Amino acid sequence: MVEDRTSGPLAGLRVVELAGMGPGPFAAMLLADLGADVVRVDRPSGSGGTVIPPELDALRRGRSSVVLDLRRPEGARAVLDMVAGADVLIEGNRPGVAERLGLGPEQCWMRNPRLVYARMTGWGQDGPLAASAGHDITYLAVTGALHAMGRAGERPAVPLNLVGDFGGGSLYLVLGILSALYETARSGLGQVVDAAIVDGAASLTTVLHAMMAAGMWHDKRGVNMLDTGMPWYDVYETADGRHMAVGAIEPKFYEELMTLLGLDPGEERRKDPAEWPVLREEIAAVFRSRPRDDWAKVFEGADACVAPVLSLLEARDHPQLASRQTFVEVGGIRQPAPAPRFSRTPAPVPAAPPAPGADTRRVLTEYRVAGVDTLLASVVAVQA
Numbered sequence: 494m495v496e497d498r499t500s501g502p503l504a505g506l507r508v509v510e511l512a513g514m515g516p517g518p519f520a521a522m523l524l525a526d527l528g529a530d531v532v533r534v535d536r537p538s539g540s541g542g543t544v545i546p547p548e549l550d551a552l553r554r555g556r557s558s559v560v561l562d563l564r565r566p567e568g569a570r571a572v573l574d575m576v577a578g579a580d581v582l583i584e585g586n587r588p589g590v591a592e593r594l595g596l597g598p599e600q601c602w603m604r605n606p607r608l609v610y611a612r613m614t615g616w617g618q619d620g621p622l623a624a625s626a627g628h629d630i631t632y633l634a635v636t637g638a639l640h641a642m643g644r645a646g647e648r649p650a651v652p653l654n655l656v657g658d659f660g661g662g663s664l665y666l667v668l669g670i671l672s673a674l675y676e677t678a679r680s681g682l683g684q685v686v687d688a689a690i691v692d693g694a695a696s697l698t699t700v701l702h703a704m705m706a707a708g709m710w711h712d713k714r715g716v717n718m719l720d721t722g723m724p725w726y727d728v729y730e731t732a733d734g735r736h737m738a739v740g741a742i743e744p745k746f747y748e749e750l751m752t753l754l755g756l757d758p759g760e761e762r763r764k765d766p767a768e769w770p771v772l773r774e775e776i777a778a779v780f781r782s783r784p785r786d787d788w789a790k791v792f793e794g795a796d797a798c799v800a801p802v803l804s805l806l807e808a809r810d811h812p813q814l815a816s817r818q819t820f821v822e823v824g825g826i827r828q829p830a831p832a833p834r835f836s837r838t839p840a841p842v843p844a845a846p847p848a849p850g851a852d853t854r855r856v857l858t859e860y861r862v863a864g865v866d867t868l869l870a871s872v873v874a875v876q877a
Contacts, residue, residue, distance in 0.1 A: 501528020501831075502838045506674075509575050510556070511563070511596070512536055513585035515629075515654065516662030516690065517613040518552040521583055523667050525555035526831035527840050532557045532579075532856050534572060535849040537875060551828045553846035559857060560850035560875035567864075567873045569595040574862040577604040581670055585613040588623050598685050608683040609673040613666050615657075617689030629657035632690040636661075638698050645715030645722065661693030718742065724773035725750060725763070728802060735785035736802040737792075739776070750797040754779045850877035 506529040510521040518533075525531040533556050547553060561568040573596070576582055582601060584591050591597050591612075598610040612618060615627040630651060633639040638657075643650035669686035677683055704710035709718075716722040725741040741750040744760060751758035756775055762768040780788065785801050792799040803811060809820045809827055821830040824845025831840035853876040857865045868874035 500838065501526075501840045502835050504528040504838070506530065506581070507579045508532070508581040508583065509534065509572065509579045511572075511582070511584040511586070511591075513613070515585075516658045516666065517583055517585035519659050519663040520611075520613065520666040520670075521556065522552050522554060523663065523831075524581075524670070526843055527835075528838070530557075531555065532559060532575065532852075532860075533847075534563070534575075535560045537562050537872075547846055547849055548824065549826065550846050551823065551826065554823055554828075555841075555843040556847070557852035557856050558847040558849050558877075559853040560877070561853075561868075562873050563594050563596070565873050566595065567868060567871065571857065571862045571868060571874065572596055573601065573604050575857075575860040576601045576608055578860050579605065579608065580674065581609045581611055583611045583613065583666070583670075588614065588618050602683060606682055607677055609670055609677060609686060610683060611666055611670050611673075611686040611688065613662060613688050615662075615690045617692060618685075618687045629654040629690070632661070633657045633694055636691055636695040636698065637701075638694050640712075641698070641701060641714060641720065643714045643720070645713070647715070649714065656697065657690050657694050661695075661697055662688065662690040665693035665696070724769050724776055727773070729777050729780035731780055731785040731788060732782060733784040737780055737785060737788050738800050738802050740798040742798070746796055746798045749795055750799060753791055753795060753797055753799075848877045850875045853877070 503524060506524070508521065508524055508529050508531040510517065510531055510533045512518070512533055512535045521531050521533065533553065535558050537560055545552075561571055563569055563572065582596075584596070592600070601608050601610060614623075615629075615632045616622040616625060630639065633652075633656060638661075639649045639651075641649075642652055666686065666688035669688050673684055673686050701710055704717075705712065711717060714720060719726060721727045725739055725747050728736050728738050730736055739750065741747040744763070747763055748758040748760075754776060756779065762772055788799075789801040808814060814820060819830055820827050821842065822828075823843045831843060834840075853874050854865060854869065857868065857874060862868070865874070869876055
């Protein structure tokens with residue numbers, strides 16, 4: 494059973510999440526992290542499309558789980574009963590699927606006109622690709638974001654699924670949900686939040702379009718200020734095969750970088766692009782002379798904007814992150830803590846991911862779903 498959600502800035506918010514993959518569950522996790530009471534409606538298989546075992550799936554943390562067979566009319570009606578007492582519904586199916594299940598926006602609003610109906614897709618609810626399959630990498634490809642990532646003369650660098658699914662998808666879905674709730678508080682009416690990864694990922698490139706308009710960015714990879722085009726914004730290998738990240742953009746930071754490397758900090762070379770290839774090799778040669786952790790000590794506390802490139806496991810124990818408890822243990826697994834922080838309504842400690850259907854009877858009863866015993870007996874609903 495999920496702990497009482499009485500803390501966090503979203504305490505009291507009730508969210509129904511139709512199980513899906515990636516950005517939808519991450520958005521639901523963020524809401525739960527901040528105190529919302531989130532109920533995940535899992536499929537009878539319990540997978541929700543993910544390959545991670547449920548007990549290890551951190552994206553499931555902090556919420557309750559019910560199992561309902563939405564392919565059967567009784568299961569869809571149970572969700573409508575839940576919607577009647579909810580503030581938000583999250584779904585991530587292809588356009589039209591929820592409507593065919595009897596769970597589209599109009600059908601839900603008949604039970605609760607204040608409901609914020611949040612839809613998470615890659616291509617959006619309309620357009621020529623709306624019904625097509627896709628994944629993070631394909632959504633990034635058409636926005637120009639993928640083209641911009643990587644080194645000159647090399648293939649685009651794949652940024653995991655952080656920029657598309659979670660940056661352009663989940664975060665914009667949460668922004669849309671909270672914005673719609675703010676408007677609902679004034680109008681008394683719900684609305685659809687159409688969060689598309691292509692829209693969010695394109696939005697994230699706004700500064701690049703602004704810089705292109707100002708003549709400060711070229712529509713090429715690896716020749717710009719933030720894409721390794723400049724020697725003082727790059728990643729350098731160390732003597733032990735690990736790396737240091739350098740982001741000394743401002744002149745004063747560049748001067749400190751070069752001084753600590755024992756190189757000439759002269760501004761003339763920094764301003765002359767013809768000097769950059771030689772400058773890059775000089776910086777690279779110095780970094781290759783010592784192990785990563787030695788360099789980390791050299792630059793610790795300095796205003797050179799230099800840091801060691803840590804692995805996912807190493808990051809958990811970095812002094813800055815450890816002091817802020819950026820990683821916490823949930824269900825025996827160390828994982829990122831809720832973010833951001835709040836001074837007066839701190840987020841609760843996340844509860845471990847529930848087993849699919851662990852809370853079915855309790856939640857259906859609390860939401861006053863009709864015929865709970867019949868649903869369980871007919872296996873439309875499943876209690877783990």
